[in-house]
Amino acid sequence: MSWLIIGTVPYESFPLVLSQCRLAGNQLHLNSETVSVSRGTPALLAAACLGAEVLGLQPPTAMLVGDTGRGEGSVRLYRHLVETFSERSEKVLVFHYLQPDVDWHNRILLKLDDLSNRPILVADAGYMYVAKMSGFSLSYDLFTPDVGEMAFLADESAPHPFYTRGFLLQDEERVPELIQRAYENDNAARCLLVKGRSDYVASAAKIISKISEPCVATMEPIGGTGDTLTGIVAAMIAYGYSVPYAATTAARANRIMGLLANPTPAFSVAQLLPALPKALETVLAS
Amino acid sequence: MNVLTKIISMFRESDQGLSFDSGNLSGRGILIFHHTSEVIRAETLLKEAGLDVKVKGPPPEVRSGCDLAIEFPLLLELKVLRVLSKSKIRPLQVLPLQDLLLEPVSLFQVKNFGDYLMVRAANMKITVSKKDARIVNVSGGGCPDVPFLADQLVGKGLYEAPEPRTLGHTLCGYALQLAFEELRRQCPG
Numbered sequence: 001m002s003w004l005i006i007g008t009v010p011y012e013s014f015p016l017v018l019s020q021c022r023l024a025g026n027q028l029h030l031n032s033e034t035v036s037v038s039r040g041t042p043a044l045l046a047a048a049c050l051g052a053e054v055l056g057l058q059p060p061t062a063m064l065v066g067d068t069g070r071g072e073g074s075v076r077l078y079r080h081l082v083e084t085f086s087e088r089s090e091k092v093l094v095f096h097y098l099q100p101d102v103d104w105h106n107r108i109l110l111k112l113d114d115l116s117n118r119p120i121l122v123a124d125a126g127y128m129y130v131a132k133m134s135g136f137s138l139s140y141d142l143f144t145p146d147v148g149e150m151a152f153l154a155d156e157s158a159p160h161p162f163y164t165r166g167f168l169l170q171d172e173e174r175v176p177e178l179i180q181r182a183y184e185n186d187n188a189a190r191c192l193l194v195k196g197r198s199d200y201v202a203s204a205a206k207i208i209s210k211i212s213e214p215c216v217a218t219m220e221p222i223g224g225t226g227d228t229l230t231g232i233v234a235a236m237i238a239y240g241y242s243v244p245y246a247a248t249t250a251a252r253a254n255r256i257m258g259l260l261a262n263p264t265p266a267f268s269v270a271q272l273l274p275a276l277p278k279a280l281e282t283v284l285a286s
Numbered sequence: 287m288n289v290l291t292k293i294i295s296m297f298r299e300s301d302q303g304l305s306f307d308s309g310n311l312s313g314r315g316i317l318i319f320h321h322t323s324e325v326i327r328a329e330t331l332l333k334e335a336g337l338d339v340k341v342k343g344p345p346p347e348v349r350s351g352c353d354l355a356i357e358f359p360l361l362l363e364l365k366v367l368r369v370l371s372k373s374k375i376r377p378l379q380v381l382p383l384q385d386l387l388l389e390p391v392s393l394f395q396v397k398n399f400g401d402y403l404m405v406r407a408a409n410m411k412i413t414v415s416k417k418d419a420r421i422v423n424v425s426g427g428g429c430p431d432v433p434f435l436a437d438q439l440v441g442k443g444l445y446e447a448p449e450p451r452t453l454g455h456t457l458c459g460y461a462l463q464l465a466f467e468e469l470r471r472q473c474p475g
Contacts, residue, residue, distance in 0.1 A: 008430045008433075009433070010430065010431075010433040010434035010436075010437055038433065038436070038437070039424075039425065039432075039433050039436055040430075040432070040433035040436075041433075067430040068430065068431055068434040068455075069429060069430050069431020069432075069434055069435075069454060069455035069456050069459060070455055071362075071430070071455070073430070074430060097428065097429070097430050097432070097433065098430065099361070099429060099430055099456070100313070100361055100428075100429070102313055124428070125427070125428030125429075126428040126429050126430065126458075127428075128428065129428050129429075133313055146409065146426060148406065148408055148409040148426065149409055149428070152409070159313055159360055159382055160360065160361065160457045160458075161408045161409035161428075161457075161458075161461070162408045162409070162457040162458070162460060162461045163382050163457075164408065217399070218399060220397070220404070220411070220425070221397075221399065221402065221404045221411060221413035221422070221423045221425055222423055222425060223423050223424050223425035223426075223433075223436050223440075224425070225425070226425075226426075264401075264402070265399045265402040265404065265413050265422060265423060266402065266413075266415060266422035266423065267423075268423075
């Protein structure tokens, strides 16, 4: 299936780019632009490219813009996406590091609502925040929160993880309870992949899988390891796997990547990625 | 219910005075000041900075000396406070509009990784090497200033690095500032 990854890079001058991605070493090539792979959307894209290679898929198309948090780049991207939506034919859309903006989010969702064959929708990072804030979480097929973000989804009053109420302690042991609470308030996507010491894949009905092994504790401090997980799951969905199966398999692969790379907390995500193809092949073979 | 129908129903509920449980309120915050003159000055400064702000009457629960408050986009709290701080204006309180009982996350989680120490505040984590107090990683978060802040901080000493609040714009940046301050408290220079 064709797939589109939508996000930002942390350079204010980076133009709005729509291009198929090519990963060469630690560099992503998009039309005439080059981006080094580090945390954020570039890490997601790099993992997606590597996953696609293993699966024999075409690499993803990326819609990227520069934004350092001022939000101007994100708005430019939102506007472009809305204005050119009729040109989009991808079957999987992955929304990532974008400045949360409820109004633009809803405009995009309205465009999606017009489609007879709606693409599979994955939201992570800022776009997951705005999807929850908008009240339309159930329009999405997959959210990929970490434990802190899971507490935010579970708190029907929190407009951002920063304001998650204290009684919803961001405690790894309470993740199933947080998942249940998020679904009770319609604040979760149809499937959740919760990233933590144990990863959980869940639907409104049940915890579908819990993945705890291998446990590489030093992955947690490394910026971008959640992004790589979202990249792998996106590749698997684009290949045609069901969302829960893709989430479970990707969680295992991301952990094995960590095991193979044997990182310290000072590693960069770029140092982990060379181990990703073997990790994914191992999980698929098993 | 499709998206358009749901949005329309939200506005109908709002017109009828019922609670409006959409992002429109959940994304807004209010600034409470001691003096009306501060509100007026703050409004001018924030509008000049291109921020979407409005002067409103604060709810009775939070009235504390001034009958005016400024409504602002909550996500841009860090930018708002920085604009005001440059002119030495300090609000008495900053509150989310949707639920006035909400307060920012105040609990920190500290994890020891042997030679490294990680602090988490809300959705943001920052890690230093204990040997030389060098920032080795920033993770978590979802707003676009997070990768930018990480680029600016990683590799620098905890006491030489710029404070996230001087560069960030969003609540993720603010959460990182809190984690950064806690890390400095844990690793005194």
